[in-house]
Amino acid sequence: MLGRSKTWVAASTAAAAASALLVTGAGAAMADDRSERGRTVKNVILLIGDGMGTTHVDAARQVRYGAAGALQMEQLPVHGSVTTWAVERGSDQPELVTDSASAATAWSSGVKTYNAAIGVDTHGSIVPTLMEQAKAAGMRTGNVSTAEITDATPAAQMAHAALRGCQGPIYTEASCETIDGQPYLPIAQQIARNNVADVILGGGNARFTAEDQAIMQANGYTVLGELGGRVATEDELKSVTGRDRKVIGLFNTGNLTPEVNKAKSFPTPEVKAEPTLAEMTTSAISLLSQSKQSRRDGFFLQVEGAQIDKRSHANDAAQTIGETLAFDDAVAAARAFAEEDRNTLVIVTADHECAGFNIIGKGSFTNAESTAPPSNQSGTSSTQSPARPSGGSLDPERSTGPVNGSGSGDPTNFAPATFRTADDPEGVVDGDPEASLWLTYLSGNHTGQDVPLFSFGPGSERFSGRSDNTDLYQQMAAALKALR
């Protein structure tokens, strides 16, 4: 059994590569014209709704604001979409459905890679990340997530691993493999040693150890709680004051508690002490911006609403909507800062859609609830096979009432979940057949849909229209004044 490896392959190679790319790659951006698209900005805040497809946004809007309303992210002036495909390992053959690791590597490092890869290309070579480059250029940096901070989306900005499961605290060859033929530090240990992110807020305290804490404190970090021991609390986060602070706060041993669960099932003191994503975002922005270094060179902050995806995997619509709304609150916090600062670019997007979330007509039913798929025969014009002269009907064994209402006791129920919207009359509640919003899932897995993008601030026009997820890296690097 391999224990904790002391090999520094990932950290040292990445730092060198980051510096090299800063000189060569980012320099190409200086050839951009001086139009609005070429305008640079001091700060960038990138917010990722993990698993957030268009329907996730639509459903959350319906619940909170109604049909004619708009979420905070939808009110950002620039709208676009992002293609999310990955590639098969060792090749450039497209893999149409990505995971969070390869998607995050795409926007963090500008390369297509295989699912599970963290900061390495399709051949397993380390590639520098935007956060590493920003740090090397003198910017302040922050990484916030409602997941374990070693999870794919935050990790891809500040670590490198052949497999996303190499999170720590233990290195094993099965969960980590090797990079360039050598074992390397698990993600938690990389984070604790590489000083890439100045402000680190999220979950995953169990992946770190007392040794990691000692190293981080020696590197100037304020450690909230105890790494590998007592989790941090929101009160501790609020108590951090002063300038140029480096802080790590991990508020759960694993992922943070979904907001719906905080209110409903687990009102323990520990859960109540967890900050919301909006609170972590506000704190991170404050800590990063209160800095002479930041005023000079700016900051780069990535924020992830991770539980949208995790609750979609579980096909729990109430928690999915709750997490999407919590993510939108974080977007509001970012926009509020950007509007006042006027030198901050805010980008909101997703890594992929999760679970084929969809809105169906009130009173209708899905294929999963049906005895057979729809009819495909129309007079003499159809050549489809197999021929289905008639469609199916609602199967009472597969659909036993709204899954969050009368059918909630049936674990094999494929019926939709129903939610009241802001337009519904008083008295209509979630789970009622009379509720307007009927939501279904296709599966428990990711899908290959393009995802939405919203943006605000100087240079946001770069992100209008359709982009690939690797384009996001190029555009952010071009937008950042410190990298020009």
Added chain:
Amino acid sequence: MLDGPFTDRVVVHDAAVDDGAVTLQLDVVKDVSELLALELDVAWYDASGTLVGSTRHVVNPEDAEAFHTTAGIAGFPVTVDAPGAVTATLAIPVLVNE
């Protein structure tokens, strides 16, 4: 079962040492999305309490798919050959969910 970083994420059922094997059923009850990595360390002892052997059991995440529910992984069976075992200890050094 030995305490570790992931003890609060799993529940072990029906653990037994029988006929030279350690068997158990495992629930993963926290962070209940897809299972990405799971490894178990099993050490077994004879009647005198002497360590006889140990092994690292690496679970293929695809094998857990059939036991995946909205409440997490439920009742995932694990069997580890442990010749001469009378008692055993279990530790979980690696657990990663999507």
